[in-house]
Amino acid sequence: MEIGIPKETKDQEFRVGLSPSVARVLRESGHRVYVETQAGVGAGFSDDDYLHAGAEIVPTQEAVWNRELVVKVKEPLESEYKFLQKEQILFTYLHLAADRKLTEHLIDCGVTAIAYETVEQSGANKLPLLTPMSIIAGRLSVQFGARYLERQQGGRGVLLGGVPGVKPGKVVILGGGVVGTEAARIAVGMGASVQILDVNVDRLSYLETIFGSRVELLYSNSAHIEAAVKDADLLIGAVLVLGKRAPILVSRTLVKQMRAGSVIVDVAVDQGGCIETLNPTSHTNPVYIEEGVVHYGVPNMPGAVPWTATQALNNSTQPYIQQLANLGLKALETNPALAKGVNVQNHRLVHPAVQSVFPDLVS
Known part of the structure; x- marks a missing residue:
């Protein structure tokens, strides 16, 4: 052929x-x-x-x-x-x-x-060709988020890992699949305070075996999302619905309540995104500021590596x-x-x- x-x-x-x-x-x-x-x-x-x-x-x-x-x-x-x-x-x-x-x-x-x-592999519900890029995108989401939290990049000037005497930055991850898990690995490694929200209780139980008490695991509902997002320094959208558009989990109203200079990285952007204010961007122009919050929406994140x-x-x-x-x-x-x-x-x-x-x- x-x-x-x-x-x-x-x-x-x-x-x-x-x-x-x-x-x-x-x-x-x-x-x-x-x-x-x-x-x-x-x-x-x-x-x-x-x-x-x-x-x-x-x-x-x-x-x-x-x-x-x-x-x-x-x-x-x-x-x-x-x-x-x-x-x-x-x-x-x-x-x-x-x-x-x-x-x-x-x-x-x-x-x-x-x-x-x-x-998709039958029975296991595995997506073998999506997984490797999801791993990379998840890890990059925190790297990029940490960068754009820097004051010179428009962020709040927060160091995710903090220092002795100063609390670490807070990373909120919407979705506990491959992207969310890999984002959490990097965020925990940096020393950040990390929350993962997911609707799958079995997945949350599995994540507990990986992270133990190092990550706060919450069932994803509107009340928990609202409370977590308001306090986030870095919000990562990691939602996947196979073949469909990602659901909007964070409204513009909620984005307005985030602190100025906070950062949103929506890995779900190639499926439409799960943040209402998030629009696709590019590696050439990766971010924009809306409602005072830095938005990163590059749909081909792994292209950076x-x-x-x-x-x-x-x-x-x-x-x-x-x-x-x-x-x-x-x-x-x-x-x-x-x-x-x-x-x-x-x-x-x-x-x-x-x-x-x-x-x-x-x-």
Whole structure:
């Protein structure tokens, strides 16, 4: 099979869909890998690295997109819509619940669109291709939050870990999944005071085995959210509803009650966000101030650490890419987890969660 690896076009997105080591595995299996020139440079991989792995370097977007299987990191932007074609397989993060225009175009063009974030292992409810980036985003959320709490960045001037004689900063995390857990690890390591709110009591019990008394674990309801958010120095949105828009948990009214210079980092922004005042931003312009609070809403946070993130992603995507390359769409019949990743196929929106967001697009 011919496999295309485009250079990402999202603002400061330096990850790449395939590392040279995975390109080599595919080449050794008899497949042809086409990499757009300079696609891997931001992640530390040169064109020569891909050539040594047996891949072919192509000079244009059109040349790399005109392949049976296209592997990316982030969703196609409007400038790339023209390259999508019928009977092509697109394998990437899509987050369609927050992007009606892309959803409509994928339906119109006839591509088979498989989203990393909805590939789901049956029984375990695991999201194997979302997890590695969730780990990175969770850890980065606290790093970035700590940075923007600095006075020179518009924050309150709070050191999350505090110092002897001065209390530490307070980190409130909405959601105790992978993102929330990893955010808590970093916040605890910094010495912050940490609260996690979640609606899953079993998950809270599990988190207690990890953190013990170092983290305050609360059932997530409106009263607990209101009390926690008002007192937060750093608020992290870590809510995930598979395939759907994230619910709004923090209203503008509540944001107004936060202290001036507090920071919000909403990792759920690529699914619409769980903070009413949070809008998507970019690595070039990552923050803005609204209601006196610093808002960080970069939807591709792991793009800040592309060397680590590309390899972590490829460790998880490689078996699925190999199956698609070997079997084409027949891989969906042999791998139920991969089949659950299909969002659009044969001009139809097929994923149940995304269908519930756009019922009028269901044929």
